[in-house]
Amino acid sequence: MKFLILIALLVGVVLFLRMRKRSAGQASSGSTQPPGTAGLDEETALRPDIDPAALAAARASITPAVPDEILSDALLDATPKQLATLIASVPTDVMAAAVGHDASTQPRTQARAEDLAQLRKVGEAVDDLEIWSFGEKN
Numbered sequence: 001m002k003f004l005i006l007i008a009l010l011v012g013v014v015l016f017l018r019m020r021k022r023s024a025g026q027a028s029s030g031s032t033q034p035p036g037t038a039g040l041d042e043e044t045a046l047r048p049d050i051d052p053a054a055l056a057a058a059r060a061s062i063t064p065a066v067p068d069e070i071l072s073d074a075l076l077d078a079t080p081k082q083l084a085t086l087i088a089s090v091p092t093d094v095m096a097a098a099v100g101h102d103a104s105t106q107p108r109t110q111a112r113a114e115d116l117a118q119l120r121k122v123g124e125a126v127d128d129l130e131i132w133s134f135g136e137k138n
Contacts, residue, residue: 047072054075055068055072058083061084062087065095065099066095067099
């Protein structure tokens with residue numbers, strides 16, 4: 001009987017130490033975890049406040065082209081380090097287009113008259129193909 005009590009006491013101590021370690025780990029990592037958007041189903045839902053230190057850390061490692069509003073929304077689901085890694089993996093031209101800056105090196109020009117005439121000829125040739133009959137007999 002004493003043996004069973006000793007084993008139960010030992011198991012209790014081990015479980016207590018595990019729970020204490022787990023709660024200490026959550027408390028130390030809780031400050032760095034983003035608040036999340038699980039409860040924000042609607043666009044009009046009240047967003048939780050972002051830690052200014054997290055926003056400053058994200059701003060330090062992310063291009064200034066990304067507005068603070070976008071960083072704040074992204075920091076709801078990611079840590080500053082995760083966000084920096086994510087944004088660093090996006091090509092610069094894609095990021096510029098996403099934030100509203102056109103980074104294309106070639107300016108857009110109007111089509112020339114010769115190009116338009118050639119496209120019309122191609123379009124007429126496609127219209128004349130017999131594939132457009134859809135089984136109708138002439």
